[in-house]
Amino acid sequence: MSTKNPVLEYYNTHADTFFQETVSLSQPAGMEPFTSLCPAPAHILDAGCGSGRDSMTFLKKGYTVTAFDGSKELAARASRYTGLTVHVLNFLDLDWTEQFDGVWANASLQHLPYSTLPKGFLRLAQALRTGGIMGLSFKYGTTEGRSEQRGIPYSGMDETRLRSLLPTASLREEKIWVSEDRRKERKGAKWLHAMLSKY
Secondary structure, three states, X not given: OOOOOHHHHHHHHOXXXXXXXXXXXXXXXXXXXXXXXOOOOOEEEEEOOOOOHXXXXXXXXXXXXXXXXXXXXXXXXXXXXHOOOOEEXXXXXXXXXXXXXXXXXXXXXXXXXOOOHHHHHHHHHHHEEEEEEEEEEEEEOOOEEEOOOOXXXXXXXXXXXXXXXXXXXXXXXXXXXXXXXXXXXXXXXXXXXXXXXXX
């Protein structure tokens, strides 16, 4: 039985292409709500940082940033881009406890199979200090599938699914909303965004 992770295989193999395609993309839809709820100079965990685009945005805004990604190749490129030591970590292996004022997981946590996603979600919540803010985004829906553009597995999320995860993680809803994908080639695709606070 294969133990290979198709998500990490993809990003390790296509790290240069993914970096070039994403590092200069416009600011994600959740960035402004997140930074308004978690103002600088807070300490942010960029969870699944990819190219490092959002880490760099946080740094320029005056935040302290810790970043990780599951792909060693993307972590290396994000580190060169941002100047940060980007950790190579899996969501399920996180062991930070109440260390961050904010946790940012932009289109990253969705790459866990839904069977393990609640555990990954809980690990992120445990890393957050009381009163801290978690910003999340997922492909909208309730199915597990593969992205049309890259063929990478993902777990969809809707409002009901997400709200069911909040009580065990000591998180409360600040704002949950749905947006249209901004990219022309993905017209009609939707994203679920959430701003959550820890109590």
